[in-house]
Amino acid sequence: MVCVYCPCRFDATLPPSSFLGSSVLSFPSTPVVSKHKFPIVSMAIKRSPKRLKYTSPRFTKEDGLVYIEADPSGSDTWKLEPVVNLLKEGAVGVIPTDTLYAIACDLRCQSAIERLRRIKNIPASKPLSILCHSFRDIDKFTSGFPRGDGQGHANLFKAVKQYLPGPYTFILMASKELPKQCIRAGTSSAKYASRKNVGVRMPDDAICQAILKEMDSPLICTSIKSLKEDEWMIDPVMIADTYGPEGLDFVVDGGVRVADPSTVVDMTKIPPRVLREGKGPILPWMVLEDDQKDDVDKDLIPAAI
Numbered sequence: 001m002v003c004v005y006c007p008c009r010f011d012a013t014l015p016p017s018s019f020l021g022s023s024v025l026s027f028p029s030t031p032v033v034s035k036h037k038f039p040i041v042s043m044a045i046k047r048s049p050k051r052l053k054y055t056s057p058r059f060t061k062e063d064g065l066v067y068i069e070a071d072p073s074g075s076d077t078w079k080l081e082p083v084v085n086l087l088k089e090g091a092v093g094v095i096p097t098d099t100l101y102a103i104a105c106d107l108r109c110q111s112a113i114e115r116l117r118r119i120k121n122i123p124a125s126k127p128l129s130i131l132c133h134s135f136r137d138i139d140k141f142t143s144g145f146p147r148g149d150g151q152g153h154a155n156l157f158k159a160v161k162q163y164l165p166g167p168y169t170f171i172l173m174a175s176k177e178l179p180k181q182c183i184r185a186g187t188s189s190a191k192y193a194s195r196k197n198v199g200v201r202m203p204d205d206a207i208c209q210a211i212l213k214e215m216d217s218p219l220i221c222t223s224i225k226s227l228k229e230d231e232w233m234i235d236p237v238m239i240a241d242t243y244g245p246e247g248l249d250f251v252v253d254g255g256v257r258v259a260d261p262s263t264v265v266d267m268t269k270i271p272p273r274v275l276r277e278g279k280g281p282i283l284p285w286m287v288l289e290d291d292q293k294d295d296v297d298k299d300l301i302p303a304a305i
């Protein structure tokens with residue numbers, strides 16, 4: 001897939017009705033010459049001294065980073081239309097989830113997935129996670145959750161359904177619909193030669209769900225840590241400062257988060273095995289054995305948020 005951008009300007013200071021009723025793209029009367037391939041967004045948002053460099057109503061950032069502040073409640077999701085358009089065109093950017101912030105891109109755009117890996121320095125052998133809007137997405141791009149067969153095998157779908165959307169990353173077997181760049185593409189290790197698994201998230205976050213609802217497919221995602229320290233980055237301003245120069249195209253600011261990642265559960269094992277304890281409670285049908293608590297094979301854990 002070829003991802004192409006044209007010089008243009010989004011005017012996000014228009015009221016919601018302008019977004020819903022007509023196109024908001026406007027083209028200058030004279031040609032625009034720019035060394036940047038991504039459009040620029042101006043947002044009417046709250047001002048504070050810490051955020052002045054991003055929040056001027058007509059702010060134009062030199063490196064083309066689009067920065068949008070949205071209400072965590074989802075009351076102003078009309079602001080997200082430029083973000084959805086960018087993602088569909090192959091952009092890589094930051095969005096909030098119900099746990100941490102995630103760097104995300106369109107699952108269908110191979111060049112965007114490669115850029116995401118390059119921005120985060122994620123090796124091709126490391127699996128990524130996908131952000132899904134519904135169980136329909138999960139069933140399409142994975143083998144789905146076991147639904148029982150009447151022969152003693154548990155109906156895990158029924159159990160999982162009670163906790164999604166929620167702060168869990170479930171590892172499932174990938175289907176043929178999932179691009180190979182999302183799993184352990186290129187791995188030569190015999191240990192993982194037959195593994196084609198992917199981490200699946202369905203976040204309980206209004207901003208994230210509003211974006212996913214408008215996408216034609218799930219988003220590929222990875223968590224965000226400091227470049228120098230092994231710590232979660234939870235402030236979108238700091239994330240923009242740190243990863244903007246690395247090649248990000250946009251940041252959606254949904255407020256500062258708490259450094260509490262999702263609970264990662266390997267659903268390819270029976271009973272399901274907890275690989276990382278996080279925000280999601282460990283449920284009775286999950287197993288966290290004593291010898292696994294401090295010695296989990298981290299290569300099994302996708303770049304989960």
